[in-house]
Amino acid sequence: GSPxxxxxxKLIEGRLGRPLEPLDLWYAGFKAGSRPEAExxxxxxxxxxxxxxxxxDMPRILAGLGFAEERAKWLAERIVVDPSRGAGHALxxxxxxxxxxxxxxxxxxxxxxxxxxxxVHELGHNVEQVFSLYEVGDTLLAGVPNNAxxxxxxxxxxxxxMELLGLQKPxxxxxxxxxxxxxxxxxxxxxxxxxxxxxxxxxxxxxxATPAELRAEVVRLAKExxxxxxxPVLGGKDELLLGIYSHMIQNTLYLxxxxxxxxxxxxxxxxxxxxxxxxxGKEFERMAKLGQVTPDLWMKNATGAPIQTAPLLRMTExxxxxxx
Numbered sequence: 446g447s448p449x450x451x452x453x454x455k456l457i458e459g460r461l462g463r464p465l466e467p468l469d470l471w472y473a474g475f476k477a478g479s480r481p482e483a484e485x486x487x488x489x490x491x492x493x494x495x496x497x498x499x500x501x502d503m504p505r506i507l508a509g510l511g512f513a514e515e516r517a518k519w520l521a522e523r524i525v526v527d528p529s530r531g532a533g534h535a536l537x538x539x540x541x542x543x544x545x546x547x548x549x550x551x552x553x554x555x556x557x558x559x560x561x562x563x564x565v566h567e568l569g570h571n572v573e574q575v576f577s578l579y580e581v582g583d584t585l586l587a588g589v590p591n592n593a594x595x596x597x598x599x600x601x602x603x604x605x606x607m608e609l610l611g612l613q614k615p616x617x618x619x620x621x622x623x624x625x626x627x628x629x630x631x632x633x634x635x636x637x638x639x640x641x642x643x644x645x646x647x648x649x650x651x652x653x654a655t656p657a658e659l660r661a662e663v664v665r666l667a668k669e670x671x672x673x674x675x676x677p678v679l680g681g682k683d684e685l686l687l688g689i690y691s692h693m694i695q696n697t698l699y700l701x702x703x704x705x706x707x708x709x710x711x712x713x714x715x716x717x718x719x720x721x722x723x724x725x726g727k728e729f730e731r732m733a734k735l736g737q738v739t740p741d742l743w744m745k746n747a748t749g750a751p752i753q754t755a756p757l758l759r760m761t762e763x764x765x766x767x768x769x
Contacts, residue, residue, distance in 0.1 A: 446674065447754075449761050450632055453625055454678045456765065467671075467681040470633050475626035480612070482558055488610055490555035499549070499556060499564055500526035506568065509609050510602065511726030523579075524571045526564075533563040535570035535599075538578060539587075545574040562606050569602030570595050576733035586736030590743050592699060596706030598733060600627075601713055601725075621764035624711075628761040631707040636674055638701035640666045640687045645698060663688045709744065711757035716748040 457472050458465050493499045503524065507517035529548035536546040549556065549564035556564065573595050578587050589595050604623065608614050615623070643666045648654065654662070667688030676682055692699050713732070720728055732747040741751035 447632075447758060449628065449758060449765070450678055452765055453628060453632075453761065456625070456768070457629075465679050467675070467679050467684045467686060469679055470675065470686055472629060473626070475622040475629065485558035485561075485610075489558050489561040490552075492610075493551075493556040493561065495555065496526045496528045496549075496551050499547075499561075500524075503568065506565070506609050507572070507726070510605065510729075511723050512730075513726065516726065516730070520572055520575055523575045524568070533560070533567055535567040535574065537570075537574045541579060541584075545571045547571050561610075562603065565606040565609065566599045566603040569599030572602070572729070573598045573733045576730055577736065580730075580734040581736040583736070586738065588737040589733070589735075590737060590740040591702060593702040593705035593709055594740070594743065596702055597709035597713060598729065600706065600710040601717075601729065604714075618768065621767050624757075624760045624764040625768075627707050627711065628757060628764075631704045631757065634700065634704040634707070636670050636687045637690050637693075638704055639670050641690075641693045641698065641700045643670075644693065663693070705752070708754055708757055709752060711760055712744065712748050712750070712753060715756040715760070 454465055457469065457474065460474055461469070461472075492502070500521070503521035503526075504514070504517045507520055508514055512520065523544050525544050525546045527546050527548045528551040531550075533549035536548065538545045547564065547567045547570075549567060550560040552560070573589065577589055581587050589598075640663065644659075644663055647662045647666075648659065651658070664685060667685050668683040670687050671684045672682060675684070675687070690700060717725060717728060732743075735743050735746050738746075744750065744752050
């Protein structure tokens with residue numbers, strides 16, 4: 446419901462040169478890099494012909510993120526890299542002595558740029574998982590408050606994937622576009638999350654509902670949420686796009702963790718920007734070791750304030766003013 450939504454939508458409309466349509470819910474133009482993806486595919490496939498090559502490069506990647514050399518080596522020794530059958534994920538270890546697994550797609554010619562980008566994201570999860578398992582003060586506090594926090598910390602790694610390839614650091618305009626991409630993604634995922642939350646309310650209130658009745662309710666909720674928040678911006682009536690996500694029901698109430706994770710990531714990035722250069726590794730470790738306390742307490746210790754929408758909104762406002 447932010448008044449920034451129609452302003453970002455107007456910018457997207459200008460970039461596309463046409464009125465927005467429902468499928469522009471997934472507009473990805475802000476993420477376009479300065480290099481063609483085919484060129485990036487060539488770079489990553491050459492560097493990472495298989496999963497073992499990525500595993501061998503983890504100490505360098507972690508050092509590039511600001512972790513001390515010994516700490517980077519210590520982390521890499523505690524993470525296993527596997528080829529994934531799907532897009533990729535991070536499998537958490539729940540017992541000290543076990544190791545979390547990083548999984549990403551490895552094609553016939555090696556890891557393409559998309560697979561590399563996902564691997565850097567999953568590495569963020571794994572590093573958090575190592576710290577929050579081995580370094581918390583009490584094993585009963587192992588972990589983070591919920592999945593939104595591990596997503597946020599993974600986003601912090603993922604944002605720096607191009608620099609870790611040895612390419613030029615992003616300029617101000619690129620950073621502003623990233624912010625707008627995060628804002629648009631958060632807006633999209635917020636609607637999906639509202640549908641899932643309402644769906645679970647329905648299931649609790651109607652425990653005897655049949656699959657057909659559940660499907661009908663998801664369809665109704667998707668239309669209702671679309672018509673209220675999205676149709677005024679993207680057009681269309683009774684669109685079902687907010688009801689198609691495979692996470693829903695299968696991964697119980699996971700979807701809300703994505704928009705909240707974007708909000709937390711923006712708050713962490715705003716905090717990081719105030720720290721001395723080269724502090725990311727130290728600050729990441731400090732945050733990841735806070736443990737599974739309540740969400741606002743974690744954020745207060747991490748950034749000095751409870752979870753807020755304000756940082757992402759501030760960053761979006763600044764990006765809108767800065768970009769033509």
